[in-house]
Amino acid sequence: xxxxxxxxxxxxxxxxxxxxxxxxxxxxxxxxxxxxxxxxxxxxxxxxxxxxxxxxxxxxxxxxxxxxxxxxxxxxxxxxxxxxxxxxxxxxxxxxxxxxxxxxxxxxxxxxxxxxxxxxxxxxxxxxxxxxxxxxxxxxxxxxxxxxxxxxxxxxxxxxxxxxxxxxxxxxxxxxxxxxxxxxxxxxxxxxxxxxxxxxxxxxxxxxxxxxxxxxxxxxxxxxxxxxxxxxxxxxxxxxxxxxxx
Amino acid sequence: xxxxxxxxxxxxxxxxxxxxxxxxxxxxxxxxxxxxxxxxxxxxxxxxxxxxxxxxxxxxxxxxxxxxxxxxxxxxxxxxxxxxxxxxxxxxxxxxxxxxxxxxxxxxxxxxxxxxxxxxxxxxxxxxxxxxxxxxxxxxxxxxxxxxxxxxxxxxxxxxxxxxxxxxxxxxxxxxxxxxxxxxxxxxxxxxxxxxxxxxxxxxxxxxxx
Ligand code: HEM
Ligand code: SF4
Ligand code: FES
Numbered sequence: 001x002x003x004x005x006x007x008x009x010x011x012x013x014x015x016x017x018x019x020x021x022x023x024x025x026x027x028x029x030x031x032x033x034x035x036x037x038x039x040x041x042x043x044x045x046x047x048x049x050x051x052x053x054x055x056x057x058x059x060x061x062x063x064x065x066x067x068x069x070x071x072x073x074x075x076x077x078x079x080x081x082x083x084x085x086x087x088x089x090x091x092x093x094x095x096x097x098x099x100x101x102x103x104x105x106x107x108x109x110x111x112x113x114x115x116x117x118x119x120x121x122x123x124x125x126x127x128x129x130x131x132x133x134x135x136x137x138x139x140x141x142x143x144x145x146x147x148x149x150x151x152x153x154x155x156x157x158x159x160x161x162x163x164x165x166x167x168x169x170x171x172x173x174x175x176x177x178x179x180x181x182x183x184x185x186x187x188x189x190x191x192x193x194x195x196x197x198x199x200x201x202x203x204x205x206x207x208x209x210x211x212x213x214x215x216x217x218x219x220x221x222x223x224x225x226x227x228x229x230x231x232x233x234x235x236x237x238x239x240x241x242x243x244x245x246x
Numbered sequence: 247x248x249x250x251x252x253x254x255x256x257x258x259x260x261x262x263x264x265x266x267x268x269x270x271x272x273x274x275x276x277x278x279x280x281x282x283x284x285x286x287x288x289x290x291x292x293x294x295x296x297x298x299x300x301x302x303x304x305x306x307x308x309x310x311x312x313x314x315x316x317x318x319x320x321x322x323x324x325x326x327x328x329x330x331x332x333x334x335x336x337x338x339x340x341x342x343x344x345x346x347x348x349x350x351x352x353x354x355x356x357x358x359x360x361x362x363x364x365x366x367x368x369x370x371x372x373x374x375x376x377x378x379x380x381x382x383x384x385x386x387x388x389x390x391x392x393x394x395x396x397x398x399x400x401x402x403x404x405x406x407x408x409x410x411x412x413x414x415x416x417x418x419x420x421x422x423x424x425x426x427x428x429x430x431x432x433x434x435x436x437x438x439x440x441x442x443x444x445x446x447x448x449x450x451x452x453x454x455x456x
Contacts, residue, residue, distance in 0.1 A: 006330070019330055072333035098331040105324050168335065171317065172324030212324035213317045215344065216412040222335035231421045238418025 001027040001088060004096040005040065007052055010109050017109065019098070029089035033076065034059060034066060036088055053112040061085040061225065064160030067167065068113045069100040074164035074223040082162065082225040102167035106174070106209040117163050119209040120177060126205035127198035128181045130190045149187045156184035158226040165220035165228075171212035176220035178206045179232035186239060196246065199239035247317070248413035250310040255406065255435075257303055262442040268455055269446070272377035279376040307355075314348055340408040347405040354398035361391070384450035392451045396444060403440035407433050 003024045010017030024040050031039070034056050041051035057065040066083040070076035076086045091097065101109050106119040145153075159180035166174050182199050185191030191198070214233060221230050264282075267275045285295040334342065357367070362379055365372035369382045384392050410432035414420045420428055449455040 008330075017327075069329060069331075072329060072331035073335055077333075077335075100329055100331070103325050103327050103329055105326055171321035173321075210324055212321040214416075215317060215341070216408075216415045217341040218336035218338075219334065222337075229422055230415065230425075234415050234418045234420045236418075237416055241418060 001029060001091070001093045003027055003036075003091065003094070006096065006098045007112070008100045009052070009112055010101075011050070012111060013108055027088055029087070031088045032059070032084055033070070033086040033088065034084050053110075053114045055114050056084060059084040062160060064162035067102055067115075067162045067164055069098075069102065069167055071098055074102070074167040075162075075225055079222075080225055080227050082160075085225075102163050104163075104166045104172045104211070106172075106211055107163060107166065115163070117161070119211070120161050120163065120174070122209065123174065123178055123202050123205045124181060127194065127201035128185070130185060131194065132190065143189050145188060153184045153187035155226075156180045156187070156228065156232055159184075159224075159228055160226060162225060164223045164225060166211065168219040168223040169212065169214075170217055170219060171215055173214045173220075174206050174209070174211040175214035175233050175236065176224060176228055176230075178202050179236035180226075180228045182236045182239065183232040186235065196239055196243035199236060200243035203236065203240045247310060247313045248416040250306040250313070251409055251413050253302060253306040254310065255410065257299075257306075258402070258439055258443075262439055265446050266442060268377060268380060269449070272375070272381070275377040275380070276375045307352075311348070311352065314345065318345060338408070340404045343401075343404060344408060347401045350401045351398060351405060354394065354401070357394065358398075380446070381450055381456065384447045386451055386453060389451055392447045395447050399440055399443045402443070403436040406436040406439065410435055 005022045005024060006019045008017060009020045022040055027036050037052060037054060044051045055065040057063040061082040061084060068083055075081060075083050078086050078090050101113045102115045107115040107117055110116050165176035166172060182202055186195045218230060221228060264278055267278045282296050283293045360366040361368050361383055365379055368379050370379045411429050414428055
């Protein structure tokens with residue numbers, strides 16, 4: 001396959017940045033999107049150019065590092081798929097592909113397609129934990145959990161913190177991420193004591209980071225590689241309202 | 247947004263039902279308009295209840311607009327650099343027209359109050375019976391007024407199709423099992439409002455109600 005790429009290039013946080021066009025030839029349809037970029041980068045290095053910086057780690061869809069906006073869609077148009085799991089066979093030969101970093105003020109561009117997602121870490125630090133006595137591991141099944149709750153909590157816990165939800169949201173809201181993290185703890189017995197204070201602390205931190213407000217557009221869940229549903233946001237809202245009513 | 251929106255939806259339902267009284271005859275409609283002003287009389291002075299409702303309604307409109315503007319400004323600040331290419335992935339177009347819909351409806355309400363409440367842009371003027379104002383306002387030669395109403399009411403319908411469900415979600419009552427019913431109810435309510443609101447003007451313009 002031969003492709004034309006239009007890639008966001010930005011040498012550092014203070015650079016204004018611009019789209020740069022590259023031709024990539026002989027791309028195998030079996031390559032992943034990141035492998036295709038690797039091929040381009042090898043050539044750029046040989047030509048003495050600066051390779052395109054992009055984040056990646058596991059390349060198996062579980063770490064959440066590899067986000068980029070491909071043809072206007074976070075992680076590309078393939079549903080429930082991270083960029084690293086997206087394969088070139090989903091593109092047409094001769095296609096032009098635009099590649100941009102996540103766009104959100106709380107996710108400043110570090111270089112090219114790499115953004116700083118520390119804002120997510122601070123939201124987790126604000127309340128995304130349970131205060132349990134440290135020490136020996138508790139016995140399995142010492143606390144009964146309903147199967148439905150365990151399943152739903154696990155589904156919410158599959159959020160990999162990639163930030164696609166923020167990137168796709170027209171409001172730049174981090175509600176789906178924050179709600180996923182709140183949900184997986186608030187569904188379990190261990191999460192109950194801090195349930196309301198957690199919701200309040202995490203939502204307040206999310207707002208303090210400069211993310212926008214949720215208007216329930218549903219763009220987030222549509223691009224989420226883990227298919228976190230909007231239910232999570234409703235649950236977060238309910239807990240947050242209760243926390244504030246107290 | 248959710249709470250003020252709910253107040254307005256409640257108003258719209260009552261307003262629509264009131265408007266439909268025109269089909270029961272001019273007198274029925276005028277009596278209804280009169281009753282609105284004399285509600286709980288003589289317990290309370292003339293127009294007390296109506297004035298209170300109007301104050302609540304104006305407060306809702308203002309707060310709803312304030313919330314929309316601050317959300318919009320936060321969104322702008324949260325994404326200072328726009329995408330070169332951006333493609334929507336969510337189903338439904340109604341979410342994308344909420345802000346424009348809101349502006350259209352606000353402009354319409356100004357025109358509508360000048361027309362049927364204050365009679366400034368109505369052929370019958372202020373000193374006339376409400377039913378006469380309404381019938382004169384939508385007479386066949388003023389088909390363009392009816393057209394304005396059609397556009398505005400359809401906008402209201404689209405606004406509520408997303409808005410009603412969205413309010414339930416914001417208040418934390420929505421979930422996957424309920425969503426189908428919730429979205430269907432929002433669509434149904436919107437459709438009923440559109441049909442109920444458009445029936446009187448269309449009936450007048452097409453000469454069914456004179
Ligand atoms: C096409 C359908 C509509 C018709 C025929 C209609 C008719 C009227 C009439 C006759 C009045 C004056 C009532 C009176 O003097 O007692 C009125 C008032 C009003 N209408 Fe409508 N209306 C329509 C749609 C709407 C819509 C869609 C909205 C809002 C989005 C709206 C908002 C209002 C408001 C805020 C008032 C003033 C209420 C008050 O001051 O107490 N109307 N309408
Ligand atoms: S909710 Fe989905 S899109 Fe958002 S950070 Fe988690 S996995 Fe990524
Ligand atoms: S590189 Fe880990 S999810 Fe894509």
